[in-house]
Amino acid sequence: MSSGFATCPGLFYSTSAEDGILSRIRIPGGILDSIQCRAIADIADHHGGGYVDVTNRANLQVREIHTKINSQVLKHLQDIGLGSSNTAVDHIRNIMTSPTAGIDPQELIDTRPFVQGWDDFIAAYPALSELSAKFSVCFDGGGTVSVSDRLNDITFAAVLIDGSVYLRLYLSVGAKGAPPSDVEILLSPEQCLQILAALADVYLAHLDTTSKRKPRLRELLNTLGYENYLQEVEQRLPFPLVRMRCEECQIPTAKYQHIGIYPQRQQDLFYIGIVLPLGRLDSTQMQGLADLAEKYGSGTLRLTPWQNLLLTDIPQQWVIDVQNQLALLGLDSSITNIKSALVACSGNKGCAASATDTKRHALSLAEYLETRLTLDRPINIHFSGCIKSCAQHTKSDIALLGVSIEVDNRTVEGYHVYVGGGDYNQKFGRELYQYVTFDKLPPLLEQMLKTYKIQRTNPGESFGEFTNRYAIAQLKQLFASPDSNSQTECPTISEMPMKSTVIPLQLSGQKRT
Numbered sequence: 001m002s003s004g005f006a007t008c009p010g011l012f013y014s015t016s017a018e019d020g021i022l023s024r025i026r027i028p029g030g031i032l033d034s035i036q037c038r039a040i041a042d043i044a045d046h047h048g049g050g051y052v053d054v055t056n057r058a059n060l061q062v063r064e065i066h067t068k069i070n071s072q073v074l075k076h077l078q079d080i081g082l083g084s085s086n087t088a089v090d091h092i093r094n095i096m097t098s099p100t101a102g103i104d105p106q107e108l109i110d111t112r113p114f115v116q117g118w119d120d121f122i123a124a125y126p127a128l129s130e131l132s133a134k135f136s137v138c139f140d141g142g143g144t145v146s147v148s149d150r151l152n153d154i155t156f157a158a159v160l161i162d163g164s165v166y167l168r169l170y171l172s173v174g175a176k177g178a179p180p181s182d183v184e185i186l187l188s189p190e191q192c193l194q195i196l197a198a199l200a201d202v203y204l205a206h207l208d209t210t211s212k213r214k215p216r217l218r219e220l221l222n223t224l225g226y227e228n229y230l231q232e233v234e235q236r237l238p239f240p241l242v243r244m245r246c247e248e249c250q251i252p253t254a255k256y257q258h259i260g261i262y263p264q265r266q267q268d269l270f271y272i273g274i275v276l277p278l279g280r281l282d283s284t285q286m287q288g289l290a291d292l293a294e295k296y297g298s299g300t301l302r303l304t305p306w307q308n309l310l311l312t313d314i315p316q317q318w319v320i321d322v323q324n325q326l327a328l329l330g331l332d333s334s335i336t337n338i339k340s341a342l343v344a345c346s347g348n349k350g351c352a353a354s355a356t357d358t359k360r361h362a363l364s365l366a367e368y369l370e371t372r373l374t375l376d377r378p379i380n381i382h383f384s385g386c387i388k389s390c391a392q393h394t395k396s397d398i399a400l401l402g403v404s405i406e407v408d409n410r411t412v413e414g415y416h417v418y419v420g421g422g423d424y425n426q427k428f429g430r431e432l433y434q435y436v437t438f439d440k441l442p443p444l445l446e447q448m449l450k451t452y453k454i455q456r457t458n459p460g461e462s463f464g465e466f467t468n469r470y471a472i473a474q475l476k477q478l479f480a481s482p483d484s485n486s487q488t489e490c491p492t493i494s495e496m497p498m499k500s501t502v503i504p505l506q507l508s509g510q511k512r513t
């Protein structure tokens with residue numbers, strides 16, 4: 001059984017981080033049961049920092065591991081269905097699907113069998129261990145909680161055509177970070193796994209076995225041309241590919257519609273979407289959630305790619321009881337909770353590349369805002385310690401990119417402030433302020449959010465949509481205007497302790513020494 005170190009961690013491939021060893025446990029589709037949940041809580045308690053982090057691929061990460069996880073423990077985890085049965089493929093990216101697969105009343109198809117089928121397939125074929133660890137696959141069943149906007153190498157998105165369900169194929173082509181591209185191929189549900197196997201086989205056929213670096217699928221698609229790549233795929237299939245253009249097929253944007261209480265497609269059953277502040281759960285909360293899942297539900301917990309969690313299959317009469325029990329665990333399911341869409345990467349406590357303590361800053365910002373304003377819809381605020389933006393690759397309402405500068409021989413942490421997301425070459429969105437020290441950030445965001453609530457065209461307009469209606473200069477005026485609402489004075493650039501000559505040199509993304 002392998003327990004080596006690797007750049008992409010898995011259960012059997014630990015990675016060294018600033019705060020100790022990091023172990024990542026693949027949870028295909030993000031679905032786990034109460035027994036697995038308790039086993040991971042035990043690992044976090046006995047070997048790690050006593051907590052786990054849900055990642056943006058709905059994996060679980062145990063951090064701060066200082067005592068070795070021995071092979072008996074790893075074997076036990078395998079026996080209860082955690083980690084791949086084939087350790088050689090355990091580092092390959094988790095398979096993504098909607099956290100409401102099979103329970104969403106609106107979905108076109110239950111994608112759980114696809115997840116299981118692909119997971120079984122990669123475990124059964126050792127040659128697939130040669131795939132890039134970042135070879136990522138996503139199945140979207142066409143329901144309310146869409147995952148098709150997440151960045152994956154390969155996405156299957158369900159569509160309804162003339163009363164029949166098909167899956168459209170999207171591939172990651174073009175620039176790094178570009179949204180998945182519709183390659184105009186329509187598949188029947190039975191054809192999905194066959195084309196996946198063929199896509200993987202063509203990748204392996206073009207792999208340079210003399211090179212240590214494995215390219216992303218996107219790089220191969222770009223080099224060969226995706227049409228040529230698909231021709232090679234088609235040669236491996238027992239059926240011809242059906243090509244169909246679809247002008248109105250749009251990838252929906254995630255709207256955090258999984259937080260709160262929702263009816264399932266199963267009569268009288270509900271699921272509860274729970275806010276996990278920055279995706280973190282301590283081991284006591286994990287044990288408590290496992291108990292609740294067993295006592296009130298079907299023993300199932302579902303992790304989301306937005307780093308939250310669902311308890312499912314709760315009979316209607318128990319929903320209030322479960323909510324009360326969640327409150328005792330320090331958890332809640334309110335869509336207006338500012339932490340519901342708050343995202344931060346590891347920050348400088350866990351990653352050497354980070355310019356700032358993103359997690360601490362994000363929680364401190366949330367605590368400040370909670371006492372000063374009430375949201376009526378989630379606002380996605382994304383803290384990133386460097387330009388890699390590990391925690392979130394997609395658009396956010398507000399993005400904060402860490403920067404540290406030296407002032408009078410001390411390091412001052414601050415952020416570039418971006419709004420409205422952006423296209424793939426505007427990774428963080430449009431820059432609103434070049435640099436704001438962290439102490440000025442909470443009142444600035446308070447002013448921005450209060451202005452948005454007053455000035456938006458309707459309650460359905462997101463913060464990103466609101467900012468996209470204005471030029472940056474207009475936004476600065478709006479957010480700085482005392483008339484726009486707040487009692488708090490907004491910091492202006494001229495008040496900030498920055499030296500423009502220093503900032504470009506301090507941009508993060510490089511390893512700090």
Ligand code: SF4
Pocket residue numbers: 345346347351352353354355384385386387388389390391
């Ligand atoms: S975004 Fe940068 S700083 Fe944050 S975890 Fe990733 S590499 Fe580290």
